[in-house]
Amino acid sequence: MQRRRPTIIDVARKAGVSKSTAGRALSGASNVTDEARERVLEAARAVGYERNDLAVGMRSGRTGLLGLVIPDITNPFWAEVARGAQDRAAENGASLLVFSSDWDHGREASHLRALRQARVDGAIINPVADSFDDLDRFGLPFVLIGSSAERFPANSSVGSDIAQAVRLGMDHLVSKGHHAPALILGPKSRIARARFLRTFHEHCVERDIDPAALPMEDGEYTVEGGRTAMMRLLQRDRVGHLAVFAANDLMALGAMVAVREAGLRCPEDVSILGFDGIPAGAFSWPGLTTVAKPGREIGVRAVDCLFDEIAGRPEHGRVFMPCRLIERGSLADVSLDQPRRAASSGRG
Template identity: 80%
Template sequence: MNSSRNRRPTIIDVAERAGVSKSTAARALAGSGNINDETRERVLRAAAATGYERNHLAVGMRSGRSGMLGLVIPDITNPFWGEVARGAQDRAAESGASLLVFSSDWDAAKEATHIGTLRRARVDGAIINPVADNFDDHHRFGLPFVFIGSSAERFADISSVGSDITQAVRLGMDHLVSKGHSAPSFIVGPKSRLARARFLRAVHEHCVERDIDPGILAMEDGEYTVEGGREAMRRLLERPHVGHVCVFAANDMMALGAMMAVREAGLNCPADVSIIGFDGIPSGEFAWPGLTTIAKPGREIGVRAVEQLFDEIEHRPEHGRIYMPCRLIERGSLADLSVPAPKRVAAG
């Protein structure tokens, strides 16, 4: 049995096949500028033919870089965070980097464990959506990092990127008013989450500008999940109400759960209950009726976060918050009450 068939090809195998020295082959594969194009092409063909792959661990030990980045998001099952991860992965790959993705499940202890794992893996830097809003011990990370998400706004001295929540909520509220829904109900996140406060602050400002008392608006909170929205909608429907019900949910998962609760109550969306979501996840398009929503730029957030992280790694950061604008996606889950219903004429 030929044992050479079972061993990993080395740089010596590449050099012999290309007819160059070991050092020339190494420089060509590293992208060195002092290698002519013909030689570089010959070495690359030899590497492909032999199946050679560079030892990135060894390269990283010499350069101080691993070529790996970390991403810690709160809920990998939420399609919005999947979009963020996809954008980050694509941008990292463009620069030859790999991305390690962890989900904290909204658990601060898990988040701390994941950050420790990334540090031990010697990643070049990490992108983190801090689930703990009192994230004051970030100096312990020991690696370059940027923040994403609403909690990041508290840290002006740290590079971060996220949706413009104020712009997004105003966009949604203005659209509701244009459709005749001036005093909607709300399904929001847990009281412990800063995202909830950001959302409600924008709602309050909008109401004050339109001379609406925010205290009259019905509100239920819950987890940012389908079941959280479903239970919150059930509680809203149990409240006394007259006429049409309109609900603004703080994320699309909640909105989809609310639509389920409406059907379970024997009601119709949007004839009896209008619902608007927040995030712009793809599944909203396939709901019936389609979910009207304020779409966050998830993929673009991932891209910009990686670009910010590269700046941190290269020691050229411009600390501050990047606010990404959101957009309205109008589908069928909102009734238009701005147009009077046609009068029915009794047959003579």
């Protein structure tokens, strides 16, 4: 037979106090003696009582629940964002409900409805669609994350500084002698692709390089997407060493697979630079040099901003988080070869 769930009446009876005194003690109210509070807490432990947070939330207007809607929980970068958000929420006594939209607008809308029904205090959302209708109807405090948030400048948002990150990667490629790398980009429908490509174009124009002349391939932000894009790059005519800047680390790791399958070596024949900083890059062979986005820090900062929104202290505007370079072994240094090559071509 299923055991009845203990109630606050059971706690009060066990502690020898009134129900109201037990309630005040368990809620942390100050108008309870230390001795009574200790008896109530001990009684709660003894009978196995757990406070009904939903019922408390209905009375107070707060549930202590936050929502997080990310595009792909299987991508380690987004898992890091979720971990940072969860840790910060827990530090503030809140719980986090995590949903993955899988880059699907319908699924995202369904998740937003579920969060409203769960009476969350607010949510952190990476919007996957250009339409703002679903967020207008959300009716609760929210903070946006990811590159997609740039479409909505009037709302608080937190994300990586993509322009700084792309420039950081390009400057590192140039320092290694790779002045005209090929690109592996995400789908044309994603705003992250446009932001990446815009900064890349600016970098090339500053160095008198025609970006239209550089090879580019699109693919999904997955290992297989990077693999197939890299295979297409390898089928193109080329001279000398090939350097590739991939739009995320999963794609970069897939590109490494394609290089091996083609009988080539990384970095001896092909250099590869990733973008995200996921842990798997440290365990590939060679290790993946990458521009690391601050996934966990984004999650932490987004929760801080959300608490401000909930408290009526909004941080309107976009918070840009700086990225950093992690150098491993996937980029060859060909800078010393270039003077010899130039001299050799000059002798005709």
